[in-house]
Amino acid sequence: MDGDHDTRGCAVAIGPVVLIDSQSGADSAATVSALYAEHALGLTRLALIMTGDRHAAEDIVQDAFCGLHRRWDKLRDPAKALPYVRSAVLNGCRTEFRRSKAALGPPGGDDYEARLPPAWSAESAALASEERREVVRALLKLPNRQREALLLRYFLELSEADTASAMRVSRGTAKSTVARGLIALRVLLGESS
Amino acid sequence: MSGRTEERLRETAAAIGETVRPHDIPALRLNQSHRQFAPSPSQYARWRGGRWLIPLVAAASVAALVTGVVVVGQVLHIRLSPSHQHPGPSSAASGPVQLPYGTPKFMVTSLGGRGAVSATATGQLIARIPPPVNGFVIEGIAASQGDRMFVLAGQGPHDAVEFFRVLLGANGKPGHAARLPGPSVRLHAPISSDGRIFIPVAISADGDYLAYAISRQLLGDAASRPATITVVRLADGASHTWKLWPAGRTQISELSWAKGGQLSWIGVIGDATVANGSVARHRGDELSVAMVLGTALPGRSLTVDSRLVSYGWLSESATGKSSVLDGPVAGVIARDGETVAAQILTRHGTRSKLVVMSAADGQIIRVLLDGPRSSRADPASIDGDSLLFTLSQRHVHPSPRYVCGHLALAKLSSANIVPLPFEIYCSTTWPGLPFLYAW
Numbered sequence: 282m283d284g285d286h287d288t289r290g291c292a293v294a295i296g297p298v299v300l301i302d303s304q305s306g307a308d309s310a311a312t313v314s315a316l317y318a319e320h321a322l323g324l325t326r327l328a329l330i331m332t333g334d335r336h337a338a339e340d341i342v343q344d345a346f347c348g349l350h351r352r353w354d355k356l357r358d359p360a361k362a363l364p365y366v367r368s369a370v371l372n373g374c375r376t377e378f379r380r381s382k383a384a385l386g387p388p389g390g391d392d393y394e395a396r397l398p399p400a401w402s403a404e405s406a407a408l409a410s411e412e413r414r415e416v417v418r419a420l421l422k423l424p425n426r427q428r429e430a431l432l433l434r435y436f437l438e439l440s441e442a443d444t445a446s447a448m449r450v451s452r453g454t455a456k457s458t459v460a461r462g463l464i465a466l467r468v469l470l471g472e473s474s
Numbered sequence: 475m476s477g478r479t480e481e482r483l484r485e486t487a488a489a490i491g492e493t494v495r496p497h498d499i500p501a502l503r504l505n506q507s508h509r510q511f512a513p514s515p516s517q518y519a520r521w522r523g524g525r526w527l528i529p530l531v532a533a534a535s536v537a538a539l540v541t542g543v544v545v546v547g548q549v550l551h552i553r554l555s556p557s558h559q560h561p562g563p564s565s566a567a568s569g570p571v572q573l574p575y576g577t578p579k580f581m582v583t584s585l586g587g588r589g590a591v592s593a594t595a596t597g598q599l600i601a602r603i604p605p606p607v608n609g610f611v612i613e614g615i616a617a618s619q620g621d622r623m624f625v626l627a628g629q630g631p632h633d634a635v636e637f638f639r640v641l642l643g644a645n646g647k648p649g650h651a652a653r654l655p656g657p658s659v660r661l662h663a664p665i666s667s668d669g670r671i672f673i674p675v676a677i678s679a680d681g682d683y684l685a686y687a688i689s690r691q692l693l694g695d696a697a698s699r700p701a702t703i704t705v706v707r708l709a710d711g712a713s714h715t716w717k718l719w720p721a722g723r724t725q726i727s728e729l730s731w732a733k734g735g736q737l738s739w740i741g742v743i744g745d746a747t748v749a750n751g752s753v754a755r756h757r758g759d760e761l762s763v764a765m766v767l768g769t770a771l772p773g774r775s776l777t778v779d780s781r782l783v784s785y786g787w788l789s790e791s792a793t794g795k796s797s798v799l800d801g802p803v804a805g806v807i808a809r810d811g812e813t814v815a816a817q818i819l820t821r822h823g824t825r826s827k828l829v830v831m832s833a834a835d836g837q838i839i840r841v842l843l844d845g846p847r848s849s850r851a852d853p854a855s856i857d858g859d860s861l862l863f864t865l866s867q868r869h870v871h872p873s874p875r876y877v878c879g880h881l882a883l884a885k886l887s888s889a890n891i892v893p894l895p896f897e898i899y900c901s902t903t904w905p906g907l908p909f910l911y912a913w
Contacts, residue, residue, distance in 0.1 A: 310504055317502040325499060326491030335493075336845030339500055350504045377846075400490050408489070416486035435480055436487040467479045 309353035317346045331374040333401035341373030367447035419469035427462030570595040577860045578621045578913035580646045587611035597895035606638040606651035614673035617912040618681045627675040635659035655711030676729035687726035705769050718776040732811030735770035753777040760788035762801035784836035799823050806856040815853045855912040
């Protein structure tokens, strides 16, 4: 990870997780595997919605858990493991989204729809209805943070606190981001307040 | 706040999300985790000609292509010590990689135009290759079958492209480099490259024939000269050249030999289209091709005398700021001439696959890699069943200094893929020294 340079003996803050040198977590693989069994499905679905690409989504989630496993013996509070993984998934999605967005070009281009990743495209069975496609198009127009906040809140059904933790922002920021995202989405969908 | 909006959001997200079913989730593979980024005081780049078309990096702009800036698109960085050292073994490698039977033991690499021999299994530097002549900069490497004979291509001190043969001993130590015969390849506008120019070069399995291509990077974008592929018989220096019409946007990026004098080439042809299964001139279009030239037959035309294996189109992205490509990007032909191992892009360059395709008609026979890890799966060299290529990490890291992947081995017969202990770094922001490799 960029930035987590070795500072032996010092605590190193990486997002919501505070890492310290320690030898704890002897059976980290089993613990991480159990966490994966419980949360991989939801996180993969989240990543799919955010990236539109099934392969990328699976890889992002795999990487997030592998990263957790790598850092397990530096994890001071095992309760922070899940927020850490969520953050890592969001990071991965941002990167993938940036990449696919660069390839897509701006919305409204001639063949923009044809270039959409599989899960966002009109060919997707999940988006058979125009109503759903409208929502996807609107989501893609939202700023990243707002899109993330909305999906964490209304797809993963996280609390404000957990949403904030995953996004590495304060609870107030998460709350206002969700609110602004909803307003923007409503406008984009042409719904009355 | 609208409850209706929330409901539509929930319903749509759930519909997409539920296409992933519980049994679809792959098992967690902790032993395949990323290598941890070990901070290094400096990183240096690697660039290979075949990579400049990859549109996943926004820098693959048409403008950059036109100017011939060699860092277009994608620049791979390899982590090194600060003094321009050749890559050592990967920091994450706990020991030698268990190489399948028949894998070449040695790899010849070039970093910033300077050559070295490394052990494939460990990544350890075996020996540096001194410049054959003062001022020689390596801009292309080719290997013949059997782990022993390599050819270095590059610009020497006299504004000409020169070729040298290097034989390795049983322990991998390089012998004295010998200049190869052939016509003088003088450049009208020689470019000081530090190895950033890539000269496609290939040597036949028996070491008797050398092939090299001269195109856009060396000719510039002036359309007054044709791109060429030249084959030299090394016994006496006799040569034969195939030409492709003057087209400033034509770039030949990779060559490889198969039996019977078949020479595979990968490239982008400016002002071209496909008509009746053949490449035809058509102003304005740009075609990406994998073709096989029959060098045993007489002829002078690169397109007429080559068989079209696979093709796609280079076009502007929706923004008009970058180029996107569907079609073959890189590839090498198997020695028997039956198949081509190639990276192909689809869906306007957003999807990548590493495939084995029929050399006869381009039909995909086997998919070796599909998905994010194939985004930089760039076949570079083949020895028998062993394909050398770049393997992406599972996803791109957000940092401008990040591990992009490694060199990797694929056994074509079994599709077995083995990451090799040669880390590669990618960056869209800082082109470092170019890195070439062959086995």
